[in-house]
Amino acid sequence: MATTLHTGPKIKLTEVVKRFGDKSVLDGVNLSVEPGESVAIIGGSGTGKSVTLKCILGLLTPDSGSVQVDGQEIVGARTHEMEKIRSKFGMLFQGGALFDSMPIWRNVTFGLTRGKMRRAADMRKIAEENLERVGLGRDILNLRPNELSGGMQKRVALARAIAPRPEIIFFDEPTTGLDPIRADMINDLITSLVVDLGVTALTITHDMASARKIANRVAMLYNGRIIWHGPRDRxxxxxxxxxxxxxxxxxDGPIR
Structure with missing residues (x-):
């Protein structure tokens, strides 16, 4: 029997609700991200942006609603199914989340080796290739993260996110901690990588310059719901x- 390819949204959230005690953080989130699209979710601190990402990754289980990746339901999925789904994702964490005890080449290839020492020469070559994609040279392969500037650490984290060639990349506040010039450089780099690699991207940010540059479409999360979405030009x-x-x-305004 021929395999039927999924032709719908890459990511689809339908009426997703997530509560912590009496507090509803997500209160009926609806969002679709098409294949190859770059979407940014904006909103204030504590509005549920990170919770949304964790629900998509299956790290949190919604109280109700549906989360689908390539048409496959995540809510209630078995462990081995979730492992296959998660293999489609790359992640640029807010603080970089590099391992200070590891050299840069092992940081970049961590997602490929899961921390195990495998074929060091091959892994170094893969690290070098991915560092080159983010504008860094082989001279940093043996350095530790704390020997790099904040901007270079961000680039290393980005190299790690793309190394497994994921289908989807999450960017969690990608410009946090960077000055405006380095932030713009990271935005440019993310934009070019998303296009070059043909990935689907979902970014959470409160940096409007970042949202306008990275995303094709922007959605605002407020009071647990997507209250607006539209092209970045709007x-x-x-x-x-x-x-x-x-x-x-x-x-001054309706947000208090």
């Missing part, structure tokens, strides 16, 4: 008072 012309207040950074 971000500052959304017609939504909540979005307008947030992107303009005004104290």
């Amino acid at each position: 971000l500052y012309d959304s017609g939504n008072p909540y979005v307008d207040q947030f992107v303009q950074g005004r104290a």
Whole structure:
């Protein structure tokens, strides 16, 4: 029997609810991300952006609703099914999350080796190739993360995220801790990598410059729901008072 290829959204959330005690962090989230699309979720601190990513990765289980990747339901999936689904993802963590005890080449290839020493020469070559993609040279292969600047650490973390050639990459506040120039360099790098590698990207950020540069489409999360989504060009012309207040950074408005 021929295998039927999934032709729908790469990621689809339908009425996703997640509570912690009496607090509803997600209260009916609906979001679709198409294959090859780059979507940014914006919103204030504590609005549930990170919880949304964790529900997609299966690290948190929604109280109700559906989360699908390539049409496959994650909620209730068995362990071996989740392992296959997670293999489709790469992740750029907010703080980089590099291992200080490991040299750069082992950090970059960690997702391929799961921390085990395998074929060191091959792994070093893979690390070198991926570092080159993010504008870094082989001269840092044996250095430790604490010997690099914050911007270089971000690039190493990005090299690690793309090394397994994932189908989907999550970017968690990719410009946090960087000055405006280095942040813009990282945004440019992410944009070019997403296009070159043909991946689907989902970014969570409160950096409007980052959202406008990285994403094709932007969605705003507020009070546990997606209250607006649209092309990045409409971000500052959304017609939504909540979005307008947030992107303009005004104290006055419906967001308290």
